[in-house]
Amino acid sequence: MAYIHSVPGRMRVKCNSFKRDEGRCLALRQELAAIDGVADVSVNARAHSLIVVYDPAVVGADRLLRLLRDRGVACQPTPTVGQSPARRGRPVSVAVVSGAAAAFGGAFGRAVFGAVLKSSLERGVASLVSAAIR
Structure with missing residues (x-):
């Protein structure tokens, strides 16, 4: 088969x-x-x-x-993923699966970017405060 x-x-x-x-x-x-x-x-x-x-x-x-x-x-x-037997061979739209993957990838990318930006800003502010104290 x-x-x-x-x-x-x-x-x-x-x-x-x-x-x-x-x-x-x-x-x-x-x-x-x-x-x-x-x-x-x-x-x-x-x-x-x-x-x-x-x-x-x-x-x-x-x-x-x-x-x-x-x-x-x-x-x-x-x-295909998510296809119910009642659909009888009609595939789930590739756009639906692709859209879900894109949404997850976008959310993950924003979370990583936000964490890196936050860390950079915190270090930058700490450096400015340290320089101002000296």
Whole structure:
């Protein structure tokens, strides 16, 4: 069984049979790379997966999936983070997940910046007071 994680322009195909048959994985890599609109196909042997980077304006994910199915890779999309079974294959918006990650990163960055700024100001004030006393 294989699974697909796909966002427009990037698709990851993971299949345990790639582990057993690296030649098959490499052959698929070459075949996918030859398609117009496919920018890059990389093999991650440790994860038993192919990562396909493509231009969705030139080649659609459905064509890439069709090729994989024709070559015997049983592809089924995986649920994305936070996807409920009731959604039945409709992925959670990447913007929602990306927005949450960006909000967390922004909050963390502001906290670090604030701590560094506070420390710097305290040292600066202490230096001024020390200089004024002398």
